[in-house]
Structures are given as C-alpha cells and as structure tokens.
Amino acid sequence: MHKGLGLILVTVLAMLQPALAQDYPSKNVTMVIPFPPGGGTDTGARIVAQNLSERWKKPVVVENKPGAAGIIGADFVAKARADGHTLLIGNIGTQAINPSLYKNLPFDPDKAFAPVSLIADLPLVLVVNPQLRAKTVPEVIALAKSQPGELSYGTSGNGGSMHLAAALFEDAAGLKLLHVPYKGGGPAIQDVIGGHTQMAFATVLETVGFIRSGRLRAIAVTGEKRSPALPDVPTIAESGLPGYNSISWIGVLAPAGTPSTIVERIAKDVAEIVAHPDVHEKLVAQGAIPVGNSPAEFAALIAKDRERYARIIVEKNITAE
DSSP, X not given: OHHHHHHHHHHHHHHHHHHHHHHOOSSOEEEEESSOTTSHHHHHHHHHHXXXXXXXXXXXXXXXXXXXXXXXXXXXXXXXOSSSSEEEEEEHIIIIIHHHHOSSOSSOTTTSEEEEEEEEEEEEEEEEOTTSSOOSHHHHHHHHHHSTTTSEEEESSTTSHHHHHHHHHHHHHTOOOEEEEOSSXXXXXXXXXXXXXXXXXXXXXXXXXHHHTTSSEEEEEOSSSOOTTSTTSOBSGGGTOTTOOOEEEEEEEEETTOOHHHHHHHHHHHHHHHHSHHHHHHHXXXXXXXXXXXXXXXXXXXXXHHHHHXXXXXXXXXXXO
C-alpha cells in the first residue's frame, strides 16, 4: 500500500515538473548578491537581473546581503524556499574558496545549492592609485621590495579571489605586501581611489570605469590573455611573471531541491541573455567574458576550482582571520 502511494506521488511530481517550469516565475524573484553594491559580482548581476525582469514579465529584485565573505547572503539563499524565486549570485569566493577557508559554514556547501548557470568569467586587473610612482609590473615589484610589508593592497576579504590573486603575486615575485581586507570589492576599490591603500587586484568589470576616467591606473591583467575591455594593458605573465594566472567568475545558483525543470529554465534564459548581442557587448565592454552554460557544466567548474583553491589555501597557509 505504502509502496503504491509512493509510486503515485513520484509519478504525479514528475507530471507536475514541466507545468512548474511553464508557470515560472509566478511572483517576484529575489536575486541575492552576498556583497556590497559596486563590486564585480554586483555589477554583472544587475545587468542580468534587468534583462530577466524584461523576459519574465516579473520584477527581479536585486538584494545585497553582504558580510562574512559572502556567507551571510549565501546562507539566506541556502535556507530559502526551493521554488526558484530566491536565487544566489555566487562567485568563485562563495562557491569555490569559502568551503576550504571556513570549517564551520552554516550550510553544507556540497548539498545546499543547485548550480544553475555561469554568467561570466571575470579577469582581474592590478590597479594602483594614480599617485603611486609605479607604472609597470617590474616597477611595482621594485617599489614593494624597497619597502617590505609597507605597500598596501585592499581586498574583498580574507581568502577571497582578490586576496588569493595578490598572494600568488607575492609568491611569484618574492614580495611581502600589507593586506587590508574589506567587506567587499567595492569598498576596497574606493580606498585605493582615495589613497588609503596603494593597490588592489580587482575585476576588470568593477574597475574599468575608474581606469578610463583616470581615477585608477591599470598595471596588468591577471588572466592568460589580455582583456578585450583593456586591450592596451598587458598580462602579468607577459610582464615578467610567466605562468601567472588568477581570475574570478559569477554565476546563478538556486537552493538545493529546486525542481530541475525550473533550474534548466533559468539556465536557458540566462544563457540566451548573456549571448544576446546587446548584453554580450555591455558585459565585454565592462571587462567580463560572457559564458552562459548548463547546470552540469557550472557544477563541474565549481568542483574543479574548489579543488585548485583548496590546494593554494593549504600551501600558503591562508586563513579567514
């Protein structure tokens, strides 16, 4: 009897899945960004949210829930109703770095989320305050070596992608820099502009406007290739540190248990939006590299990067404190 009822329930749920996706979204969608406004995760997410609102004919409300390196916002989504109406804009920090950096997360990183789609890769760029006399990677290295532990760099927090990019730079160049952690990339960049810190490794997406206006000076990008948004800025690898490579990314995740048809519907819509010429152009102009992939592909990327950064965190003894 119980087996029969179970089979009926499974059959009914399977029949309901396509209908759920067809009716989605049935109300406003909240897109949680676990960082303050102004950072690369926030900037890219707002472009996608606006276009999803237009496509779905329902408001996609962007809500910043910063704190604890993205853990507060991620935890909010992990505990939200799994119906696709609360989504997380995660990045390499929240999904691939934090699980190794924080031993007591308030959620199980392996089970809390359903990866939906990668929005874009976000190359980083080493930026400095324009008053700093260094204009090239060799000049930054020479300046740092002349005053060990004094040249400061701001980051979005301990162990985030900005911090790890700087740690790799220190290691590759044999430097000792002064790390100043903030509660997000936006505040870190503002303090470089204000001269409170000298430099930062931030996404091209969140800094390109400041670079073009002269409020920041771009020294080099962190990827394997130059950024289409900053074609005249060399890579760190071609500037004297061969093999250097450290980038970030942003993507959409839903609470675990969200019906697969809804997850696939959102993934399809995100992929089509970032591939649209207008959106693609806008993201590229701001320094992002649009992707838009499947839930399985996004899950594989998270697993691969989690393994890579776990090794870096252990080797460099990086802690969240």
